[in-house]
Structures are given as C-alpha cells and as structure tokens.
Amino acid sequence: MCGIAAILSPDGPVPAQALRRATTALRHRGPDGEGTWIAPSGRAGLGHTLLAITDPEGQQPIASEDGRLHIIHNGQFYDYRRIRASLEARGHRFRTRSDSEIALHLYEDLGPECLERLRGQFAFVIWDEESGVLFAARDRFGLKPLFHAEKEGRLYLASEAKALVAAGIAPSWDSRGVYHALHACPDERLSLFHGISQVPPGHFLQADGSGVRLKRYWDLPLTPGRSRAARFRRAQHPAPTPDAAIERVRELTEESVALRMVAAVPVGCLLSGGLDSSAVLGVAASCTDEAVAAFTVGFERLDYDESTGAREAAAAAGGNHTVVTASDGDLADHFVDAVFHAETLQYNTHGAARYLLSRGVRDAGYKSVLAGEGADEAFFGYEFLRAAAGAARGSGAGALPRVLARLPRIAAALLRSPSRHQPGLAAASPWLARLALLLPAAPSLFTRLARGLGHIRAVCSRDFLDDFAGYDLYRAYYRRCRRTADLSRREPARRLLYLWLHSLFANYHLAADRLDMAHGVEVRLPFLDHHLFEYTNRLPVSLLAHHPREKHLLREAMRPYIPDPVYDRVKRPFMGPSAVGTDGPLHDFLQDTLRGEAVRAVPFLDHPAVARLLDRLPALPAEDRPSLDSLMLMLASVAVLQERYRL
Incomplete structure (x- = not known):
C-alpha cells in the first residue's frame, strides 16, 4: 500500500513542483520512502510514497527491462509469486522483489488485458514513453482510490483528492456530488470537489494527446436468467447442494485469507467479535505458527461497545488482543482529522473510531491487517437484501396464487399519493416514493430514508434545491445502472446488491481506506476477493438468503474456525456512539x-x-x-x- 501521483502533459513539460507537492501530500500513505520521476520527453511525471510490505526496498517507479514503461502502484497483488514465476519463465527480468512489478510485465505482454490476470486491491499508473500513452486502472470493487482532474491541457491523477489540490487543482464544492452524498446516493464517478473525478471501480483510463478515455474491464457477472436457454444451462449444470456450497466457500475463504497473509512484515486482524472478522481471524491463525495480533475499537459507552465479544473470539484463535478504547472526547477531538482524511461526509462517529483504531494498529508496530468487510455483500447479510430476496420468492413457478393475493395491495398502493404518504421521499424522488408504496420490504427501509431526507432538505438552501428541481437522482441512478449493467436481467435482490455496491459501498464504506492510510496502515479484505465473490454470486439466492439466520452459508463454512458464542451471535452493525x-x-x-x-x-x-x-x-x-x-x-x-x- 502506498500513495501515487501522476501528471500527463502532452504539449509541454510536466510541472515538477506540482508533482512534488502532490507526492508530499501523500506522505502519510507511504512513510517508508518518497520520490518523483519525470520522463525524458518531459510529457509525464510519476510520484510515489512507499509503505514497505512485501519489499523493504520497493521504491517506485519501476522500469521495464528496456526502460520504455514505468509503473507506480498502490495496493497489493495476491498470488504474485506464481505469476512472477510464469513471467520469469517467459524471459522477463525483475528489478525488485515487489508484487507491483508483475503488473508492469503483464502489461508489456497483454496491454489492458493484463487486468484479467491480476487478483487484489490496487490502483496503478503505467507510462509508455514510446507510444505516449498513460494507462491507469482501479481494482474491481474500488478498494483502492484513484482520483483524476484536468487543468490547462494536463491530466492529474492521485490516490487522494487532497494531492490534486496540492498540485494546483483549485478546490470548490461540486454541487452534483454534494447533492448525491446528502441524499445517501453518492456517485462512484464523482467526488465532493468540483473538477475532481474518480476512476470508477473495475475501470481503466487511457490518456494521450488526443484525450482521456475510461473503459470498464470488469463487472459483477450476470447469473443465469429465466429464459428457456437459461433453464437448459441450469439443468446441464445444476446448483451445488448446500453441503457442497459450504465446502467450496470454506475452501475459497481459506485460500483468500492465506494469500493475504503473505508479507515481509507481520499481518494482524481488525476484530469486532462478529462472525465476519472472527472468521477471518480464525482462518488467519491457522496459516501461521505465531499468535496473530487482533485489534478492536472499544467505546466507553457500553451500549456501543463490542470488546467483550471480541475478546472471546481472540482467545479462541489464540490471538494477541488489543482494545483501543475511544471516549466521546476522543471521537470529538479526532472527528475533524477523520473527515479531512476520508474526504467525504461522515454519517456516524464510526469514521472517527476507525481513524483511532488504525492509529492504535500503527502504534503497536503493525502496517498490515486483515478485516471482515465484504461478507455482508457476498453472503446477503443485510436485512434489505434478505427482504428483497424474500419478496422475490413468490415470483417463480407456482406463484400465481401469491401474486393474485397481492393484487389488492398493489392496486391500493397505486391509488395512494406518494407526496402525502412519503413526503420527504417524494420531494427528492417521486419515482422512489411510488416504489416505496409498492414494495413489500418498503416500510422500515423507506420510512427511515424518508425521515432523513426530510431533515436534510429542510437545512439546504432554496437556491441549491431549485438547481436540482425535476432531477430525480434515484431514478437517474437506477436507469444508468440498468443501461450499463443490464439490471433487468438480474434477480431483484441482486439488482439491489448491485446498486449498493456502486453507491454507498464504493463511496462511503470503502473510504475507510483513507482513514487507515492516514496512519500508514493497509487493510486487506479477504471476502472481497473476486474469485470468492464471483462464486457466491453464481449461487442461487435461496442458498444465501432464505435461511432464518443471516449468513447461514458463511456461518456453517466457518464453523471450524469460530467459537460457539460467535457462531450463535446475531449480526450487529458497527456504529459509533x-x-x-x-x-x-x-x-x-x-x-x-x-x-x-x-x-x-x-x-x-x-x-x-x-x-x-x-x-x-x-x-x-x-x-x-x-x-x-x-x-x-x-x-x-x-x-x-x-x-x-x-x-
């Protein structure tokens, strides 16, 4: 994990001072080394700050054998030793021991198709001095950030928006980005800052003298639909039995954790005491003869504190457990720094708590930890996903009586006024307000959203709201995803998962990267390994969501690695006081x-x-x-x- 910055200047020399300022602004991400490089042609400059995880001397950029290509990389490529061996067998010579270098040589051989071979969490930039093309890419889920901006004919890229500001991009509010964030529907392409955009998850960027182009290279695969051909394919390749699925999930999770335990420094775990992080710790402990360090944030207000359950999980795994206790005063004192580093709006004090937890990890001498994020997405742990899956159960064969029974409710909903029954929601999105009256899962989810939106719009200026009059952001977002991701061919619960992954998850939950990297701590997420996630995405929704207990499939798969109290524990979201x-x-x-x-x-x-x-x-x-x-x-x-x- 590191910080990266780049400037492409097709028509003139790269401003060296701007590149140095951008790189220095990322020093917290890479406290082990820092440097900048400008191409002989003067058309491109690369900056890098080093957090030494796999190679203590892994300064970048790294050059290809002939010096034509140079790479800077933030993140981690897993299974890199196998890929390195295959590249060496094909004649490539490596300059470093860093995992970063495999992307350079894969790009030499395959161009953008190299991304299909990479497994991990990453953002990187490659400059080709011969062709004058700059290539940049971001990992499939957006675990590593990558921002870009244009000014005076130059393209700027960096791991954080603050580095682009340091390079000379004048900061001001982006009204559309703010409007989306305030309405809990952040756009993965935008930031809160005018003129500063994000490379979306699963995309790459190519730039040269003719312009900048973005292209998607990965998306959550479609599962077989309901057509005759799809039914035939399912008959030829039937879904696994529950026992077979449990076994395969266990194998893939073990592999994912084991790959993320590979490092030249000790790797610890973030631990809440819930199923997800406890499972990761249990598997991690099986990968080493040493006790794994586990870190938990605790709160003085006991109704928010989960440290007791975390101690049980740590003891069962034989881990060395540290509790970083955050008082209300600590959260208040560090909220400002947490927001500054995250570069986004915080909806809860858990952002400040995560900031303090990562500081505790660093102070304990650790640079790298595993965590359990992504399990709720992979295994339908959220109640709104389970509700959507339950509502869709009545849409298959033999469901006609259930559909007919719903018709009076649907007819009544169509006759009700959204502006009267969901006024807060209707003011922002008449489309979503109407949907809220129709969906069986609507009451709890949409009532909370409607109440919150009513409060938010009451404190926004009239001019600001008037600028978006007639703009139904939820409908616009749904239509964009329907067009680009073929949502109509996805099951209802998987549609909702897709919308979640590309809004709040990518733009809010994963902003934790910047809270962790504020202290030079990388967090590795085994449940967001795309091999594991694609497998669960192929499973029938019934295996993931129709058991009375949430994440039953994962719970059974991880049974050998977790103690009984964790196995029996009900999901509890991580919320600060x-x-x-x-x-x-x-x-x-x-x-x-x-x-x-x-x-x-x-x-x-x-x-x-x-x-x-x-x-x-x-x-x-x-x-x-x-x-x-x-x-x-x-x-x-x-x-x-x-x-x-x-x-």
Whole structure:
C-alpha cells in the first residue's frame, strides 16, 4: 500500500513542483520512502510514497527491462509469486522483489488485458514513453482510490483528492456530488470537489494527446436468467447442494485469507467479535505458527461497545488482543482529522473510531491487517437484501396464487399519493416514493430514508434545491445502472446488491481506506476477493438468503474456525456512539462547529435553518434521533471540509 501521483502533459513539460507537492501530500500513505520521476520527453511525471510490505526496498517507479514503461502502484497483488514465476519463465527480468512489478510485465505482454490476470486491491499508473500513452486502472470493487482532474491541457491523477489540490487543482464544492452524498446516493464517478473525478471501480483510463478515455474491464457477472436457454444451462449444470456450497466457500475463504497473509512484515486482524472478522481471524491463525495480533475499537459507552465479544473470539484463535478504547472526547477531538482524511461526509462517529483504531494498529508496530468487510455483500447479510430476496420468492413457478393475493395491495398502493404518504421521499424522488408504496420490504427501509431526507432538505438552501428541481437522482441512478449493467436481467435482490455496491459501498464504506492510510496502515479484505465473490454470486439466492439466520452459508463454512458464542451471535452493525441526545464532548463539538463561521460560508446550506435545528435538539423526539444524528454529523463534515480545504 502506498500513495501515487501522476501528471500527463502532452504539449509541454510536466510541472515538477506540482508533482512534488502532490507526492508530499501523500506522505502519510507511504512513510517508508518518497520520490518523483519525470520522463525524458518531459510529457509525464510519476510520484510515489512507499509503505514497505512485501519489499523493504520497493521504491517506485519501476522500469521495464528496456526502460520504455514505468509503473507506480498502490495496493497489493495476491498470488504474485506464481505469476512472477510464469513471467520469469517467459524471459522477463525483475528489478525488485515487489508484487507491483508483475503488473508492469503483464502489461508489456497483454496491454489492458493484463487486468484479467491480476487478483487484489490496487490502483496503478503505467507510462509508455514510446507510444505516449498513460494507462491507469482501479481494482474491481474500488478498494483502492484513484482520483483524476484536468487543468490547462494536463491530466492529474492521485490516490487522494487532497494531492490534486496540492498540485494546483483549485478546490470548490461540486454541487452534483454534494447533492448525491446528502441524499445517501453518492456517485462512484464523482467526488465532493468540483473538477475532481474518480476512476470508477473495475475501470481503466487511457490518456494521450488526443484525450482521456475510461473503459470498464470488469463487472459483477450476470447469473443465469429465466429464459428457456437459461433453464437448459441450469439443468446441464445444476446448483451445488448446500453441503457442497459450504465446502467450496470454506475452501475459497481459506485460500483468500492465506494469500493475504503473505508479507515481509507481520499481518494482524481488525476484530469486532462478529462472525465476519472472527472468521477471518480464525482462518488467519491457522496459516501461521505465531499468535496473530487482533485489534478492536472499544467505546466507553457500553451500549456501543463490542470488546467483550471480541475478546472471546481472540482467545479462541489464540490471538494477541488489543482494545483501543475511544471516549466521546476522543471521537470529538479526532472527528475533524477523520473527515479531512476520508474526504467525504461522515454519517456516524464510526469514521472517527476507525481513524483511532488504525492509529492504535500503527502504534503497536503493525502496517498490515486483515478485516471482515465484504461478507455482508457476498453472503446477503443485510436485512434489505434478505427482504428483497424474500419478496422475490413468490415470483417463480407456482406463484400465481401469491401474486393474485397481492393484487389488492398493489392496486391500493397505486391509488395512494406518494407526496402525502412519503413526503420527504417524494420531494427528492417521486419515482422512489411510488416504489416505496409498492414494495413489500418498503416500510422500515423507506420510512427511515424518508425521515432523513426530510431533515436534510429542510437545512439546504432554496437556491441549491431549485438547481436540482425535476432531477430525480434515484431514478437517474437506477436507469444508468440498468443501461450499463443490464439490471433487468438480474434477480431483484441482486439488482439491489448491485446498486449498493456502486453507491454507498464504493463511496462511503470503502473510504475507510483513507482513514487507515492516514496512519500508514493497509487493510486487506479477504471476502472481497473476486474469485470468492464471483462464486457466491453464481449461487442461487435461496442458498444465501432464505435461511432464518443471516449468513447461514458463511456461518456453517466457518464453523471450524469460530467459537460457539460467535457462531450463535446475531449480526450487529458497527456504529459509533450517537452525538445527538446526550450532553458531553460530542454534543459540544456539534454546537461549536455548526454555529461557527465555516457553516455560514457553505453555499448550499440554509444557515438559519441549521441554527433552529440546533436549538431544537434538547427536545428532540426519540424516534427522530437516529436520522438527525446522521444529519448533524454530515453537516459537521461539511463544515470541516469547508474550512480545511478552503472551499
């Protein structure tokens, strides 16, 4: 894991000072080394900061044998030793011991098709001095960030938006990016900063004197549909039995964890005590004779603290367990730094908690840890996915009586007014409000969303909302995904998973990379290995979601690696302490921040409305507190970004 920066200047020399500033801005991502390089032609410059994980002397860029290609890489390629051996057998000579170099030689041989051979979490840039083409790519799920911007005929790329700002991209709010983020539907192509975009997950970028082109190289594969041909294929290749699926999930998880334990430094685990992280720790412990270090964030407020369950899991795996305890004061003191590094809006104090946890990992002498993120996506752990899968059970053969029984409900829903029954939702998206009345799974999911959107829109300026009048962002997002990903051929629950992966998951959950790398800590995610994920994606939804207990398939597959209390434990989302409804440091932080000058400088907020909301907090009804807690922390994030980035 490292930091990378690049500048392409087809018509003139690369500005060396801008490249150095961008690279220096990423020093926290790579505290073990730093350097810049400008091509002999002056058309391209590459910057790199090193976090030494596989090669202590892995300074970059790395050049090909003939010096034509140079690569900078952030992330980790797994199974790289096997690939390296095959490349050496074909005559390639390696300059380093780094996993990064395999991408360089694969690109020499295959061009963009090299991406099909790479397994891992990565963002990299390759410059071809002979052809004048710059090639950049981001991993399949977007685990590693890659931002880009254009200015005065030059293309800038970097691991973080702040590096592009340091290079000279003037920071200002991107109104569309902000609108999407405030409505919990962030766009994977945008950032919060005007003119700064993201290379989307599973895409590569090519640039030369003729322009910049983005192309998708991977997407979550389609599963067989309901056509006659699809039924024939299923008959020829029937779905595995539950026992066979459990065994295969166990094998793939063991392989994924084992590959991620390969490093020149000790590898630990982040541990919550839930099924996912406990399973990763259990498998990791089986890969080594040494005790695996496990790190847990604990909270002084015991109703949020999971450290007791984590201790049980660590003891069962024989791990060395460290609890990093975060008080409300700690969370308040570090919220600003967490937002600055994440470069996104925080909906909960768990961002500050993750920032503090990674600092504790670094202070313990660790650079690399495994974690359990991705299991809820791979194994339908979220209630909204399970609800969608359950609602779709009545759509197969023999379902006519159930469909007929629903017709009165559907007819009644069509006659109801979305603006009256879901006013907060209808104001932002009439399409989604109508859908909420029709879907059986709607009440809990959409009621929470509608309440939150009502609060959000009440504090936005009228001019800002008027700019998006008539723009139904949820419908636009669905239509874009339907067009590019053939959503109509996916099962309803898998459609919802796809929409989740390309919105909040890619743009919010995976922003944790920047919280971890703020302290030079890389986090490896075995459940987001694409071999494992593609396998679970091929399984019938019934195997993943129709058991009364969530993630039953994973629970059974990991049974040999987890203790009984973890096996029996019910899923609990990772949430930090609420900042609303309590006195103390978090409440004081919100009041001070949201009554400050930074909020008054934000162009899209109604500042008197924010002040009125702050005045109402002490008398807030209990049912409004969760959505208002998210709102207040989002507004505090806006204030932090306004001030720290001088927007």
